[in-house]
Amino acid sequence: MNTVYLNGEFLPAEEAKVSVFDRGFLFGDSVYEVIPFYQGVGFRLQAHLDRLNHSLRAVRIKNEQHWEEILESLVARNGGGNLSVYLQVTRGSAGKRSHAYDDSLEPTVFACCTPIKDVWKAGVDSVVPLKAIVTEDLRWHRCDIKSTCLLPNILVLQQAKDEGAQEALFSRNDKLTEGSACNLFLVKRGVIYTPKRSSEILGGITRELILELADKHAIQFQEVDIDYQQLLVADEVWVSSSTRGIVPVIEVDGHKIGKGQSGPVWHKMFELFADFQRKLMTGL
Ligand code: PDD
Numbered sequence: 001m002n003t004v005y006l007n008g009e010f011l012p013a014e015e016a017k018v019s020v021f022d023r024g025f026l027f028g029d030s031v032y033e034v035i036p037f038y039q040g041v042g043f044r045l046q047a048h049l050d051r052l053n054h055s056l057r058a059v060r061i062k063n064e065q066h067w068e069e070i071l072e073s074l075v076a077r078n079g080g081g082n083l084s085v086y087l088q089v090t091r092g093s094a095g096k097r098s099h100a101y102d103d104s105l106e107p108t109v110f111a112c113c114t115p116i117k118d119v120w121k122a123g124v125d126s127v128v129p130l131k132a133i134v135t136e137d138l139r140w141h142r143c144d145i146k147s148t149c150l151l152p153n154i155l156v157l158q159q160a161k162d163e164g165a166q167e168a169l170f171s172r173n174d175k176l177t178e179g180s181a182c183n184l185f186l187v188k189r190g191v192i193y194t195p196k197r198s199s200e201i202l203g204g205i206t207r208e209l210i211l212e213l214a215d216k217h218a219i220q221f222q223e224v225d226i227d228y229q230q231l232l233v234a235d236e237v238w239v240s241s242s243t244r245g246i247v248p249v250i251e252v253d254g255h256k257i258g259k260g261q262s263g264p265v266w267h268k269m270f271e272l273f274a275d276f277q278r279k280l281m282t283g284l
Pocket residue numbers: 034178179180181182183201202203204205206207240241242243
């Protein structure tokens with residue numbers, strides 16, 4: 001059942017091989033997407049493909065694939081259930097190591113699936129609140145590109161784990177940006193705040209949906225700069241991503257956030273989010 005896609009072929013994972021000269025392997029010269037599918041149907045698929053196109057264009061990797069066809073076929077071959085699809089496109093291999101690249105390289109395209117839970121069935125009790133640390137954002141200045149150069153993200157997450165937390169939040173020039181693999185929200189007196197979109201954060205698809213739902217249901221929100229102090233005195237802090245949904249953060253750097261448990265605005269947003277997914281998937 002573990003079928004992957006590699007350069008035009010669907011094959012068992014253990015048979016998929018990439019050259020040691022692939023630029024994704026040698027330089028992290030590649031971009032990626034993580035796209036949830038529920039009951040075989042892509043969730044906000046077009047938004048993910050738009051972001052993929054943005055990333056590919058930004059790093060000048062050739063983009064001539066029929067993404068939808070490839071992804072839907074891969075999901076079907078893996079049982080068509082609730083899966084998150086990882087899609088990576090590298091600049092390809094020139095059969096040697098050289099920083100300079102040739103525009104004629106054929107990109108390497110790889111995709112695989114991992115099971116995920118559907119939020120509306122799993123319910124609110126399935127969500128485990130997190131503890132987070134705040135750490136310096138040492139990433140480059142094009143975090144809007146979903147690049148596979150994730151060493152800073154990996155190291156800060158490990159640092160969080162070493163300190164008994166489960167997530168790391170980045171801070172650049174005294175402004176919070178996002179988490180190691182998630183966007184950041186806080187709530188103060190019923191208003192939702194999140195850092196504005198810029199090249200310092202990834203334009204999260206889940207983030208966008210949260211703001212859409214807030215707008216539709218008359219929950220006030222603002223896209224603003226957030227500093228460390230504002231984070232610590234927030235009533236609620238959440239993080240969001242396609243694989244984890246919306247998750248409350250109940251402690252930052254050992255300081256309790258709000259009452260130290262998931263808050264009422266998070267509960268409301270979780271229900272709106274779950275309801276949105278359920279309606280989309282079941283039509284009910
Ligand atoms: N990451 N910010 C960063 C740095 C991320 O890596 C992600 C997602 C997000 C949230 O984006 P979205 O809502 O579109 O998933 C924000 C994926 C899940 C990953 O790297 O596995």
